Amino acid sequence: MHRNPHTSAVYRTLVGGLGTAVVLLGLVLVPLPGPGWLIVFCGVAIIASEFHFASRLLHWGRLRLEAWSRWVRRSHWSIGALLGLATCACVCGAVWLSLHLTGVPGWTPGWARQLLLLP
Incomplete structure (x- = not known):
């Protein structure tokens, strides 16, 4: 070729x-x-x-x-734990933001909407 x-x-x-x-x-x-x-x-x-x-x-x-x-x-195990928590917080924040911007699907239970503080 x-x-x-x-x-x-x-x-x-x-x-x-x-x-x-x-x-x-x-x-x-x-x-x-x-x-x-x-x-x-x-x-x-x-x-x-x-x-x-x-x-x-x-x-x-x-x-x-x-x-x-x-x-x-x-590094100390606490550094790994903090990195894991920070990663989890970023993922949860991105999921919440995407649900807030695009809307919550209709099949989502009401308690989940209240838990996520979404309309």
């Missing part, structure tokens, strides 16, 4: 476009509950299969993730 310059250019363009679309989707999903950053890294990995700059970026990201993981493992 890479022997033919036209085919190689088309392939690289498709890979770059697909990877960019996946990265953009992941960035949109970052503030929402779910695997936003994982999707961003998957998009960078797609781009890295054909582009050297993305390969370097992916390597840098892996090093940062490993350093973060080592730091969390070496």
Whole structure:
């Protein structure tokens, strides 16, 4: 495929476009509950299969993730607990905000609406 310059250019363009679309989707999903950053890294990995700059970026990201993981493992258990609570609070806040902005589904029981302080 890479022997033919036209085919190689088309392939690289498709890979770059697909990877960019996946990265953009992941960035949109970052503030929402779910695997936003994982999707961003998957998009960078797609781009890295054909582009050297993305390969370097992916390597840098892996090093940062490993350093973060080592730091969390070496720290006191309370740091891990605080990180878990902060993550839970962010997810709960994002769910509450999305329900507040989009409305609560009709099948939701009344007590759940009252619990979430939603109309």
